Amino acid sequence: MREQKPAVEFDTVPLSKREQILAAAREEFLEYGYAATTMDAVAARAGVSKATIYAHFENKQTLFGAMITNRCEQSFDKLPVPRGDARSLRTELHALGLMMIRLIYAPEAIALYRVVIAESARQPELGEIFHVSGPARAMASLTAYFQKLKDKGLLAIPDARLTAEMFVGMLKGQDYMRRLLNMEEGGCRPEDLVEAAVETLLRAYALQAEEV
Amino acid sequence: MREQKPAVEFDTVPLSKREQILAAAREEFLEYGYAATTMDAVAARAGVSKATIYAHFENKQTLFGAMITNRCEQSFDKLPVPRGDARSLRTELHALGLMMIRLIYAPEAIALYRVVIAESARQPELGEIFHVSGPARAMASLTAYFQKLKDKGLLAIPDARLTAEMFVGMLKGQDYMRRLLNMEEGGCRPEDLVEAAVETLLRAYALQAEEV
DNA sequence: GTCTATAAGAGGATAGAC
DNA sequence: GTCTATCCTCTTATAGAC
The missing domain is CATH 1.10.10.60 (Homeodomain-like)
Structure with a gap:
């Protein structure tokens, strides 16, 4: 019964x-x-x-580790997968940048990152779990995207992987650090950084003039 | 006696x-x-x-806070102060980049950053102390440097502050995250990122052709 | 200021009934 | 599997002598 x-x-x-x-x-x-x-x-x-x-x-x-694993799997499901065929490269990069900072700057993502950093000093496998199931996947996807742009002859970059790292780095800027440190916002606005990052990449490596 | x-x-x-x-x-x-x-x-x-x-x-x-304050004051004394008058802008930027990653990637700096991030969730003033006495000072100095380059007509950047943020962001790349997470090295080598970051900045904004 | 000894309490983990 | 009640260690902080 x-x-x-x-x-x-x-x-x-x-x-x-x-x-x-x-x-x-x-x-x-x-x-x-x-x-x-x-x-x-x-x-x-x-x-x-x-x-x-x-x-x-x-x-x-064990409970902590299970929570981290579980959380990483869910958080990074919705990866941005750009196609690399938009008419305007600038527009596509811009949308991609906005999508990434929305993922990266989500309060829960910040809190998760913070607590994993703190505990990875004692439990190194946690850092690995987090990185593999989250950031590493995003970087792989982004690298593939830049490789596609290079193969298509749209960007004259020497190395897709390096470009992906620089792009994400530019998007983060100082504001990311400020949030990890639990500070009020006050550096450059993330939207401005997206603008500037796209502008920089295009000025440096764009092969087709498409400025409007 | x-x-x-x-x-x-x-x-x-x-x-x-x-x-x-x-x-x-x-x-x-x-x-x-x-x-x-x-x-x-x-x-x-x-x-x-x-x-x-x-x-x-x-x-x-209180002891923890005193240690953080004390440590920040000492760690960031030796700030890189570029002059902005080297014959080769590329060489100067490259040296600056190397100096910054050496500062940022120092094991003790990483450990300090990690522990401050962890505790800033509970003690927000710690994040402030760390940021003001460390990263903020470095950023101010770097911003002033890029402003000088702009005023001299060497770089056609729209905003010195944004450029400084992007430059540091590019230098960090993913490897910085990996170290915070206590992982083995394995992403792009920091030296490659310095190269790539300088190259990108110069291609995008250099006004005088100085490629050798 | 500095020590030895101890108070006081929190919190991880378990025994044993159901 | 789930609960109640409890054990026991570890750690912060202090009392009191010198």
Whole structure:
């Protein structure tokens, strides 16, 4: 009798205990950091007992690692995949830049990055997990894009990978550091950096004059 | 009698207790992070008792903040101050770039940045202290440098500040992120990024052809 | 100011019933 | 698997002698 399903099935699938715990862990860890987060707090937020957490995860470190992995997989699903065939290269690069800073500057992405940096000093595999499932994928995609532009004869760049790194670096500027440091905004606006980065790349390497 | 000075004065000035404590705190905090560092460990490393630490610093947070402030002041004294009058702009930019990545990529600078990022989530004023005494000073100096190049008619940049941000961003690339995440090196080599960044800037904005 | 010894409490992890 | 109740270690901070 205890295993009986409810008479009425609802569309909203209830979260499994494991998912509840992971969600609670994410909120706690991202807000308070690893050390300042207590298993009691995670249990309370998840609505389960502490013992239940330990039935699903070996210990606090394991729970943290599971949360990071889970979060990275979800955050970077929606990668920007430019086609490289727009009529205006400038427009396409500009849209790509905006999409990337929106991904990179999302508050949750910043919080995740911050907590992974903090703990990677003690658990180096966390840095690897984060990088492989997030930034590395984005860089690979971006490198392929610039390679396509080069092959098409649109950009006279010497190395697609280097160009991708420089492009992302230019987009971040100082404002990214400021946000990691939990400061008020106050450097250059990210939108201005997108403008300037695209302008710089095109002036340096564009083969077809397409300035309007 | 207990206050008597030693009969022979040595050239090596002994560190005051306060300085001993700060040095020990730096080593512990940078290696183990804020939470994992214990006051016992700091006391042991400094060669004093815990009570002595509390005689000099109100509590653990205060000690951490004092260490950060102290460290920032020392780390960023040796700022690169380019003159903007070298015969070859390319050579000067290249040297500047190398100097900056040497500063930015110093292991202790990385460790300091990491621990400040981690704790700035709880103590926002730490981020401010770090930024003002370090990166902000470097950016101001770099902005002034690019402004000089612009005024001299060497670079046709629209905005010195934006250019400074992009230049630093290009220098960092992905490798900086990899180091913060405590990963093995493996992206683009920083030296290649310096080359590429200088090349890009010059191609985009140089007014006098000086390619050799 | 500096020490030894200790108070006081937090928090990770588990035992045992259901 | 899940809960309640508890153990036990580790760590911050202080009391009190010198």
